[in-house]
Amino acid sequence: MVNSNEFLGKVLDNMADHVVVVDRSGQILYVNRRWCEFAEDNNCGITDSWAGVNYLQECDRAAAQGDALGLQAAQSIRDFMASKKSHCYLEYPCHSPEKKRWFMMSVSRFALNRRQYYVITHHDITQRKLAEEKVSKMALIDSLTGIPNRRYFDTFFLQEWRRSRRLKSPLSLAIIDIDYFKLLNDRYGHQAGDECLRKIGRLLKDFVRRPGDLCARYGGEEFALVYGNTDEDEARHLLADLSEAIRQLAIPNEASTVAPYLTVSAGLATARPDDSSDSPYQLIAKADRQLYLAKDGGRNCTAVAS
Numbered sequence: 142m143v144n145s146n147e148f149l150g151k152v153l154d155n156m157a158d159h160v161v162v163v164d165r166s167g168q169i170l171y172v173n174r175r176w177c178e179f180a181e182d183n184n185c186g187i188t189d190s191w192a193g194v195n196y197l198q199e200c201d202r203a204a205a206q207g208d209a210l211g212l213q214a215a216q217s218i219r220d221f222m223a224s225k226k227s228h229c230y231l232e233y234p235c236h237s238p239e240k241k242r243w244f245m246m247s248v249s250r251f252a253l254n255r256r257q258y259y260v261i262t263h264h265d266i267t268q269r270k271l272a273e274e275k276v277s278k279m280a281l282i283d284s285l286t287g288i289p290n291r292r293y294f295d296t297f298f299l300q301e302w303r304r305s306r307r308l309k310s311p312l313s314l315a316i317i318d319i320d321y322f323k324l325l326n327d328r329y330g331h332q333a334g335d336e337c338l339r340k341i342g343r344l345l346k347d348f349v350r351r352p353g354d355l356c357a358r359y360g361g362e363e364f365a366l367v368y369g370n371t372d373e374d375e376a377r378h379l380l381a382d383l384s385e386a387i388r389q390l391a392i393p394n395e396a397s398t399v400a401p402y403l404t405v406s407a408g409l410a411t412a413r414p415d416d417s418s419d420s421p422y423q424l425i426a427k428a429d430r431q432l433y434l435a436k437d438g439g440r441n442c443t444a445v446a447s
Contacts, residue, residue: 159263165222167197214246221248232266243270283358285335286342294357294365301353301369302421306414313368313376313411314428320404320440322362324396337392337403348383373411373445380407380443404441408432
């Protein structure tokens with residue numbers, strides 16, 4: 142038996158990974174100390190003895206209960222056993238109620254006494270996955286304002302459009318532009334301009350509180366607000382409150398021809414998506430058109446698509 146091999150046992154027991162050895166049928170012949178510790182810490186149903194447990198059958202049982210990972214793991218191991226590959230790998234999440242965790246399952250083979258055995262190793266890759274998550278999140282956040290960027294907006298808006306179509310609910314979009322931002326930059330310097338954008342970003346966060354809402358830096362001094370399940374009247378009131386809150390910041394912009402403090406112009410459009418309605422890109426075009434009309438009409442106001 143494999144688990145009677147003292148050398149193999151010592152090697153596997155000293156490994157930091159969770160290791161199990163199975164035969165071709167999936168029958169467990171050996172588990173190392175780390176495997177047992179993990180099972181005990183996570184209230185696994187099998188903690189006393191793994192002898193006689195079939196690894197593949199346990200995966201099948203989990204799959205039958207709706208665990209997609211169990212199905213994937215069993216299929217990967219069986220495919221590997223039927224092939225001549227030297228290794229196979231599978232990354233998977235294993236989150237606990239307290240923290241996120243990820244592991245990589247690797248399977249390799251070895252022969253002993255003319256029989257094939259398989260070493261299944263589960264390596265903790267949580268730190269790498271957390272770092273990848275952080276990098277991925279950073280790629281979707283505007284570094285200056287700390288709110289989502291245009292790339293995130295594009296993805297979110299399309300998802301919210303589809304959700305609104307499914308629920309037959311209204312969707313409102315506002316595009317906001319800081320009035321005479323170039324004059325502010327020229328008079329007070331780019332550092333003051335950057336601080337202005339940061340303040341606007343912080344303020345916008347207070348005006349998006351539901352899962353279907355989003356504020357994003359749309360580009361330059363433009364920002365976008367998405368309001369899911371929000372009709373035109375509700376969105377109009379929200380924008381009026383936002384415009385007033387921006388004026389209350391009292392950010393100087395003495396070169397502006399509108400007011401000696403910072404103001405914004407906004408374009409608002411609302412749709413109730415259905416199978417025959419305009420596309421999400423047409424709603425963006427409508428909001429953008431309204432923004433142009435607001436700026437052309439004197440700025441410091443909101444234009445609403447009729």
